[in-house]
Amino acid sequence: MVGIDLHDNSMLLALGINAGDPTYVSFETDSVGRQRMIEMLKAHAARHDATVHVVYEASGNGFLLYDELVQAGFTCHVLAPSKIPRSATCARRPTARTPCCC
Numbered sequence: 485m486v487g488i489d490l491h492d493n494s495m496l497l498a499l500g501i502n503a504g505d506p507t508y509v510s511f512e513t514d515s516v517g518r519q520r521m522i523e524m525l526k527a528h529a530a531r532h533d534a535t536v537h538v539v540y541e542a543s544g545n546g547f548l549l550y551d552e553l554v555q556a557g558f559t560c561h562v563l564a565p566s567k568i569p570r571s572a573t574c575a576r577r578p579t580a581r582t583p584c585c586c
Contacts, residue, residue, distance in 0.1 A: 488540035522556045541565050
C-alpha cells in the first residue's frame with residue numbers, strides 16, 4: 485500500500501508492506517519526478533512480489549497522476565477530502581499546514 489501526500493511541487497510517499505513500519509520517499513510532481521516514482525514503485529513491487537495499491541487525497545494535480553499510475557498497471561484510489569474520517573483533535577485544526585497525528 486502506498487499513501488501519497490500530494491502537493492503542488494512535491495509528493496511524499498509512505499510505502500507499507502504488511503504490518504511493518506512505512507518507508508517514506510519524496511519526489512517532485514513534474515513529469516520526471518512522476519516517472520521516477522513509477523519506476524521505483526515497479527521495482528518495489530517486483531522486489532517484494534507484491535501488488536501495489538496507491539491511495540491519495542483528491543487535488544488539482546491528482547487526476548494526471550491517477551491516469552499515469554493506472555496506465556503503469558497500479559491500482560489507484562483517489563479519496564474525497566470531505567469523506568476522510570478525522571479524529572476530534574484533527575477536526576479542530578484550522579489548516580492542513582498544522583501537523584496532525586491522526
